[in-house]
Amino acid sequence: MCANRVRSGLSVLGIVFGVAAVVAMLAVVEGARNDVLERLSRLGTNVLFVHSKTENSGVERGLQYGDAHRLAHISSLIDMVAPAVVVDLRKHESVIGVTPSYMSVRQLFLQSGRALTDVDLKNRARVCVVGREIVGSDGSTVGLGDVVHVNSQMYQVVGIIASEKSSKDRSLGSLLRNHNNAILIPMTTLPKSSNVVDDAILLTEITIRTSDAKDLVATSEVVERALSQGQLSKPSVEIIIPRQLLREEQHAQRVFASVVGCVAFIGVLVGGIGVMNIMLANVAERCKEIGIRRAVGATKKQIAMLFLIESILLTLFGGVGGLILGAIASHGIARFGGWSVSISIWSILLAFGTAGIVGLLAGWYPAKRAANLDPVDAMRRE
Amino acid sequence: MESNTNIVDVRGLRKVYRETETHVVALDNVSLTVHGGEFVAIVGASGSGKSTLLHLLGALDTPTSGVYELNGKNVATMNDDDLSVVRRTDIGFVFQVFNLIGQLTVLDNVSLPLRYTGIKDCDAEVRALESLTRVGLSHRATHLPSQLSGGEKQRVAIARALVIEPALVLADEPTGNLDSQTGCAILELFETLHRDGHTIVVVTHDENVAKRADRVITISDGNIVRSEVNA
Numbered sequence: 372m373c374a375n376r377v378r379s380g381l382s383v384l385g386i387v388f389g390v391a392a393v394v395a396m397l398a399v400v401e402g403a404r405n406d407v408l409e410r411l412s413r414l415g416t417n418v419l420f421v422h423s424k425t426e427n428s429g430v431e432r433g434l435q436y437g438d439a440h441r442l443a444h445i446s447s448l449i450d451m452v453a454p455a456v457v458v459d460l461r462k463h464e465s466v467i468g469v470t471p472s473y474m475s476v477r478q479l480f481l482q483s484g485r486a487l488t489d490v491d492l493k494n495r496a497r498v499c500v501v502g503r504e505i506v507g508s509d510g511s512t513v514g515l516g517d518v519v520h521v522n523s524q525m526y527q528v529v530g531i532i533a534s535e536k537s538s539k540d541r542s543l544g545s546l547l548r549n550h551n552n553a554i555l556i557p558m559t560t561l562p563k564s565s566n567v568v569d570d571a572i573l574l575t576e577i578t579i580r581t582s583d584a585k586d587l588v589a590t591s592e593v594v595e596r597a598l599s600q601g602q603l604s605k606p607s608v609e610i611i612i613p614r615q616l617l618r619e620e621q622h623a624q625r626v627f628a629s630v631v632g633c634v635a636f637i638g639v640l641v642g643g644i645g646v647m648n649i650m651l652a653n654v655a656e657r658c659k660e661i662g663i664r665r666a667v668g669a670t671k672k673q674i675a676m677l678f679l680i681e682s683i684l685l686t687l688f689g690g691v692g693g694l695i696l697g698a699i700a701s702h703g704i705a706r707f708g709g710w711s712v713s714i715s716i717w718s719i720l721l722a723f724g725t726a727g728i729v730g731l732l733a734g735w736y737p738a739k740r741a742a743n744l745d746p747v748d749a750m751r752r753e
Numbered sequence: 754m755e756s757n758t759n760i761v762d763v764r765g766l767r768k769v770y771r772e773t774e775t776h777v778v779a780l781d782n783v784s785l786t787v788h789g790g791e792f793v794a795i796v797g798a799s800g801s802g803k804s805t806l807l808h809l810l811g812a813l814d815t816p817t818s819g820v821y822e823l824n825g826k827n828v829a830t831m832n833d834d835d836l837s838v839v840r841r842t843d844i845g846f847v848f849q850v851f852n853l854i855g856q857l858t859v860l861d862n863v864s865l866p867l868r869y870t871g872i873k874d875c876d877a878e879v880r881a882l883e884s885l886t887r888v889g890l891s892h893r894a895t896h897l898p899s900q901l902s903g904g905e906k907q908r909v910a911i912a913r914a915l916v917i918e919p920a921l922v923l924a925d926e927p928t929g930n931l932d933s934q935t936g937c938a939i940l941e942l943f944e945t946l947h948r949d950g951h952t953i954v955v956v957t958h959d960e961n962v963a964k965r966a967d968r969v970i971t972i973s974d975g976n977i978v979r980s981e982v983n984a
């Protein structure tokens with residue numbers, strides 16, 4: 372009996388590793404998905420970026436303010452357009468020339484004061500909205516009504532942006548910029564050569580918000596076409612859909628998941644064979660008992676159930692072990708691999724489902740053998 | 754258990770074991786009736802077919818040909834599921850080697866046939882305990898078979914056979930593995946059952962058993978060669 376338990380425990384090890392691999396695989400996949408969702412939710416799931424690739428040059432032209440005006444009205448798919456010019460300053464600070472739509476497209480909120488308005492834009496008002504970490508010339512953080520110097524021009528602070536969770540995002544880095552260090556000024560107040568019209572202001576990017584996240588790809592095509600239809604030549608841009616970018620970045624996780632998936636498959640398969648083996652030994656050893664049960668009136672089905680249930684219990688037991696091992700492994704991956712992992716109720720159910728089904732399949736043949744034993748014959752055997 | 758009704762009605766029963774090359778005719782042509790409440794002993798040389806006949810009567814096996822009616826039901830042509838039902842509702846079988854399940858307690862062994870009938874667990878236990886009381890072993894209910902003597906094991910096996918209130922009690926050399934004194938006690942138990950109205954068929958080598966039966970049937974080479982009614 373005791374030896375039996377050791378034997379059963381060993382046979383179930385394959386199931387333990389198989390289920391652990393299933394759990395770890397799902398944890399990585401789920402974690403990667405949550406990661407994407409989390410990062411996307413900060414950018415907004417329904418935005419795309421038109422990013423300038425060049426300054427004006429002899430051959431190519433850059434993205435211009437006028438392009439943003441045109442894009443705003445070309446399609447009902449487009450909900451809002453936010454052009455921006457980003458000028459990096461020292462101390463990680465950046466000045467961003469924007470229009471009033473910038474804050475809503477970027478999901479920025481005010482902590483105090485007011486936002487930039489169309490009137491500011493039209494009047495070329497020297498006002499700004501700043502992040503919480505902007506410091507004045509005296510070294511203290513600036514407040515409402517203070518004055519900050521940008522390119523030797525003075526801008527009055529009219530609003531403070533609510534603090535953002537800072538992030539170091541590998542692939543969305545430039546898009547997910549940290550506005551705690553930003554100074555937003557009206558686009559029209561940016562310093563430029565006097566003979567340049569506003570529409571020719573060179574942009575860093577245009578952020579476009581669509582009404583619906585599923586229109587992103589369609590919108591990017593519309594934008595692509597619209598940009599090349601202007602009076603001028605097509606600007607040199609790249610269109611970035613954050614969701615697609617992230618999907619590509621999940622490549623490593625996907626490769627890992629498929630490798631671990633194979634391990635899971637092999638583990639479960641080997642485990643299943645082990646369990647089948649142990650159940651066959653079990654049936655052989657309990658031959659006399661089976662004969663006795665049959666002799667006192669058990670049907671074939673009742674005998675089969677006896678062994679099927681035992682087999683399923685055995686693999687479910689392995690499933691519990693696998694779940695624990697898988698959780699530990701996932702924790703390790705998160706800790707040392709730096710990936711986000713997440714064990715959902717579904718992966719727990721799948722782990723037990725897998726274990727149970729393996730138990731059913733592995734127990735089927737032994738149970739059938741037990742059921743088909745001849746009662747008299749079986750009782751005679753020792 | 755009414756007398757004069759046939760519990761067992763066997764006509765032209767034949768059993769051939771097919772080995773790969775040879776055929777063994779274990780029962781040739783056996784016809785036999787057993788009345789309700791009768792105590793029949795079957796005797797004969799080793800290998801004459803006694804166990805084969807008893808297995809057929811106990812619905813543990815099916816004949817190659819012939820008719821077997823148990824309480825009017827044609828058992829010879831039943832499928833496996835129906836045979837199982839007959840075994841757990843009509844037949845109490847006692848074996849020479851006791852055939853108790855070592856991992857189960859005495860009480861669980863006795864209640865085992867009831868577990869397959871769909872009776873509630875607690876009712877099954879009550880009935881098993883009653884049955885154990887009849888064989889005088891209710892105080893050993895929680896023991897394992899390995900803790901019992903041979904005679905006690907056989908009494909537990911008899912309790913298991915009785916627990917379903919069978920129409921027919923069958924015993925294949927029930928005293929064969931016991932010393933004569935213990936065998937006597939088991940024999941007395943069968944006599945008590947007989948007096949209580951049970952229908953009993955016992956295969957035996959034991960002169961004492963044969964003497965106390967209502968009828969002694971002698972089998973030789975798969976055929977009934979003699980049938981004597983005791984005084």
Ligand SMILES: Nc1ncnc2c1ncn2[C@@H]1O[C@H](COP(=O)(O)OP(=O)(O)O)[C@@H](O)[C@H]1O
Nearest residue numbers: 770777778779798799800801802803804805806
């Ligand atoms: N399962 C079996 N397969 C083949 N031959 C068997 C089988 N069971 C019994 N026999 C043969 O049938 C004959 C009768 O056996 P059995 O009924 O056990 O005799 P008894 O109980 O009178 O000693 C014997 O020759 C025996 O070898």
Ligand SMILES: [Mg+2]
Nearest residue numbers: 803804805925
């Ligand atoms: Mg025999």
